[in-house]
Structure formats: structure tokens, C-alpha cells
């Protein structure tokens with residue numbers, strides 16, 4: 001009888017294990033985002049009244065693809081197709097801030113021109129995206145990375161100043177979108193940046209500036 005129990009347990013273990021391996025082996029694909037819904041949103045003054053940092057982010061309720069599309073477009077999408085300029089300003093229009101999107105499934109790069117997500121790593125990097133527990137379980141963590149290779153011949157201190165400033169605009173756009181849509185978010189500076197950069201396999205000129213988890217409130 002004991003032998004039989006062991007055999008059944010063994011078969012169940014193998015089947016579940018194989019299922020997990022099969023699921024994990026499914027390669028990440030590019031995600032074409034739906035067009036952003038530009039006729040949405042509450043009046044600006046009410047959104048500003050509600051803008052706040054919220055850390056009660058539910059790990060369970062995911063954002064829809066439409067919400068992710070709207071969120072990323074609001075953050076730094078192209079709002080003037082003729083010039084390719086964006087919802088957030090950058091010093092000398094260097095557009096050096098990339099948004100990486102970390103989810104349980106893996107890491108993606110928001111490709112602004114194509115308004116899509118390009119797969120970067122089939123690994124959950126959220127545990128390195130912030131020291132606070134709610135960051136590591138948020139359904140979406142935005143990681144703001146400055147690519148200093150796009151910043152021309154500036155001094156190191158100027159590069160640091162402009163990339164931090166430019167990230168602030170993107171982050172505030174995320175705050176405002178979340179306030180408009182009733183989502184929870186908070187910008188995060190408490191990040192082990194070298195650890196996160198290593199996990200993301202960034203080039204030396206790519207600097208992690210801040211992260212920003214987004215999700216529904218757990219309350």
C-alpha cells in the first residue's frame with residue numbers, strides 16, 4: 001500500500017513538474033499594445049487633488065493590456081507623431097529614459113515608436129526592483145533606465161542631473177494616470193541599483209534611476 005502511495009505521489013510530482021517546465025519553456029513574445037485610449041481620464045484638477053503615493057498594491061489583480069497601453073503612453077508615449085516628441089520632456093530632447101516593464105512572466109522593454117513591449121529576459125526581476133515587499137509582488141513594476149549613450153558629450157554630473165530630472169516627469173505622468181484611473185502606485189528610490197542592473201544585464205552606460213510599481217489597491 002505504501003509502495004502504491006509512493007508510486008502515485010511520484011507520478012503526480014512528475015506530471016506537475018513537467019507542466020511547470022513546459023510553462024517556463026514557453027518563450028516570451030513581443031506584445032503589441034492596443035492603441036491608447038485618448039478620450040479617457042478625469043479632469044486634471046480632480047486628478048491632481050487625488051495624486052498620492054499608495055503602497056497597498058494587490059499582488060493578485062493584474063492590469064489589462066489596455067490599461068498597460070494607456071499607462072505606458074501616459075508615461076512617455078509619442079503625443080506628436082510628426083516630431084516623435086513625447087508626453088514627458090527630456091533635456092535637449094535626448095529621450096534617454098527607457099521604461100522596462102517587470103512582471104511575473106519576465107522583463108520587457110517599452111518600445112515607444114512601435115508602442116509595443118519587446119521581451120528582454122524570461123525572468124522575474126521584481127525581487128530586485130525595490131527593497132520593500134510590495135514592490136516585489138506588484139503585478140507591474142516600471143523600471144526607469146537612463147541610457148547615457150544618448151546624452152551626448154555632457155559631464156558625468158550633468159548626465160546624472162538631467163536623467164534624474166527627466167525621470168521625474170515620466171514618474172509624475174504615471175502618478176497622474178494612476179490617480180485618474182484609481183490605481184495604486186509609488187515611486188521607489190530604495191533599490192539596490194547595481195544588483196538590479198546586473199539582473200537586467202544592462203550595459204555600463206545604462207543607469208537605473210528609479211522604479212515604480214503599479215497595480216490595484218489591496219483595500
Ligand SMILES: Cc1cc2nc3c(=O)[nH]c(=O)nc-3n(C[C@H](O)[C@H](O)[C@H](O)COP(=O)(O)O)c2cc1C
Nearest residue numbers: 051052053054055130132186187188189190191210
Ligand atoms: C525620488 C523619490 C524616491 C522615493 N522613494 C521611495 C521609496 O523608496 N519607497 C517608498 O515607499 N516611497 C518612496 N517615495 C515616495 C515618497 O515617500 C512620497 O512621495 C512622500 O512621502 C510624499 O507622499 P505623496 O507622494 O503621497 O505626496 C519616493 C519619492 C520620491 C520623489
